Amino acid sequence: xxxxxxxxxxxxxxxxxxxxxxxxxxxxxxxxxxxxxxxxxxxxxxxxxxxxxxxxxxxxxxxxxxxxxxxxxxxxxxxxxxxxxxxxxxxxxxxxxxxxxxxxxxxxxxxxxxxxxxxxxxxxxxxxxxxxxxxxxxxxxxxxxxxxxxxxxxxxxxxxxxxxxxxxxxxxxxxxxxxxxxxxxxxxxxxxxxxxxxxxxxxxxxxxxxxxxxxxxxxxxxxxxxxxxxxxxxxxxxxxxxxxxxxxxxxxxxxxxxxxxxxx
Ligand SMILES: Nc1ncnc2c1ncn2[C@@H]1O[C@H](COP(=O)(O)OP(=O)(O)OP(=O)(O)O)[C@@H](O)[C@H]1O
Ligand SMILES: [Mg+2]
Numbered sequence: 001x002x003x004x005x006x007x008x009x010x011x012x013x014x015x016x017x018x019x020x021x022x023x024x025x026x027x028x029x030x031x032x033x034x035x036x037x038x039x040x041x042x043x044x045x046x047x048x049x050x051x052x053x054x055x056x057x058x059x060x061x062x063x064x065x066x067x068x069x070x071x072x073x074x075x076x077x078x079x080x081x082x083x084x085x086x087x088x089x090x091x092x093x094x095x096x097x098x099x100x101x102x103x104x105x106x107x108x109x110x111x112x113x114x115x116x117x118x119x120x121x122x123x124x125x126x127x128x129x130x131x132x133x134x135x136x137x138x139x140x141x142x143x144x145x146x147x148x149x150x151x152x153x154x155x156x157x158x159x160x161x162x163x164x165x166x167x168x169x170x171x172x173x174x175x176x177x178x179x180x181x182x183x184x185x186x187x188x189x190x191x192x193x194x195x196x197x198x199x200x201x202x203x204x205x206x207x208x209x210x211x212x213x214x215x216x217x218x219x220x221x222x223x224x225x226x227x228x229x230x231x232x233x234x235x236x237x238x239x240x241x242x243x244x245x246x247x248x249x250x251x252x253x254x255x256x257x258x259x260x261x262x263x264x
Contacts, residue, residue: 026091026093026094027055027056027057027058027091027094028056028057028058028060028092028093028189028190028221029054029055029056029079029090029091029092029190029221029223030054030055030056030089030090030091030094031052031053031054031055031078031079031088031089031090031091032053032088032089032090032091033051033052033053033087033088033089034049034051034052034053034054034075034078034085034087034088034089034090035047035049035050035051035052035085035086035087035088036048036049036071036074036078036083036085036086036244037086047244048071048074048244049071049074049075049078049085049244049245050243050244050245051088051244051245052071052075052088052244052245052246053246054239054246056221056223057221057255057256058189058219058221058256059216059219059220059221059255059256060221060222060236060237060255060256061213061216061221061222061224061234061235061236061237061255062222062223062224062235062236062237062238062239063223063224063225063226063231063232063234063235063237063238063239064076064223064224064225064226064238064239064241065225065226065227065229065232065238065239065240065241066240066241066242066247067242070241070242070243070244071241071243071244071245072194072225072241073194073225074244075241076192076194076223076225078090079190079192079223080109080113080115080192081097081100081105081106081108081109081113082109084098084099084105085098092108092112093112093189095108106138107139110135110138110139110186111139111186111188112186112188112189112190113188113189113190113191113192114135114182114183114184114185114186114188114190114191114192115183115191115192115193115194116176116179116180116183116191116192116193116194116196116212117179117193117194117195117196118194118195118196118198118199119199120167120172120175120176120178120179120199121179122167122175122178122179122182123167124166124167124168125166126166126167127163127164127165127166128154128159128162128163128164128165128166128170128178129147129150129151129154129163129164131167131178131179131182132150132153132154132178132181132182132185133146133150133185134182135182135185135186136150136185136186139186146185149185150181150185151163153181153184153185154178154181156181156184157177157178157180157181157211158177159174159177159178159181162174171204172199172200172201172204173200173201173204173205173207173208176196176197176199176200176204176208177207177208177211179196180208180211180212184215188220189220189221190220190221190222190223191212191215191220191221191222191223192222192223192224193212193222193223193224193225194224194225195225195226195227196208196209196212196224197209197226197228197231198227209231209234212224212234213234222235232252233252235252236251236252236253236254236255237249237250237251237252237255238250238252
């Protein structure tokens with residue numbers, strides 16, 4: 001894997017970057033005037049995000065709601081460094097990643113961000129344990145050294161007895177739990193979930209949400225997109241999006257590192 005070997009050539013640089021990322025006083029996410037336009041050819045374009053400003057502190061649990069097409073997934077993908085803004089700035093842990101070259105951006109993503117998608121996005125040919133290992137491959141890490149960690153993560157999500165099953169041999173809830181274990185394999189600071197219970201029945205969805213609550217209680221920052229008002233109440237704060245903007249914020253309960261009061 002070409003990009004993995006390139007990473008191996010720059011250990012000192014990476015160690016420096018690691019320190020830079022750990023600026024404790026910085027919000028984990030700071031968005032300033034973030035815009036995303038999709039060019040549809042000719043004069044046509046979609047303004048999916050029209051200048052989003054947002055600060056998320058480490059340890060917060062933020063839910064994003066809004067009508068279909070309001071820009072929720074676009075915003076989550078930008079926060080997840082899966083895509084780049086057309087204009088505006090994104091500071092991830094204090095570092096501006098808005099214009100970062102592709103290899104550095106994917107490195108930042110792989111090292112610090114875990115994803116959980118509505119459709120699980122598991123690889124059909126791989127077993128549970130192999131699917132959990134996938135982000136390690138992208139990071140060019142030694143799978144043998146991380147095997148115990150992957151087994152522990154499978155156990156954390158209740159899948160110790162299913163290590164060698166393939167996704168088609170699992171229920172939807174079990175597949176989503178594999179995806180959660182996979183999202184944790186690089187010990188990310190930030191977990192992004194786009195309608196993670198959208199394909200699950202309510203009881204299984206509840207289990208997945210409880211797992212996400214536990215991760216937040218352990219200090220992980222969570223940003224979760226949902227259409228369900230009840231799910232959103234689990235978050236510290238709910239952002240309501242409309243036409244590519246955060247139209248309003250509702251605070252459910254105090255969140256870590258955020259001052260609530262007269263001057264907040
Ligand atoms: N790759 C793309 N090319 C062109 N337009 C896009 C693209 N991706 C999203 N859009 C448009 O950007 C807008 C925001 O889309 P987005 O997927 O962020 O909405 P959403 O709030 O996640 O909706 P949903 O609740 O249906 O998932 C929509 O008008 C959509 O059609
Ligand atoms: Mg969406």
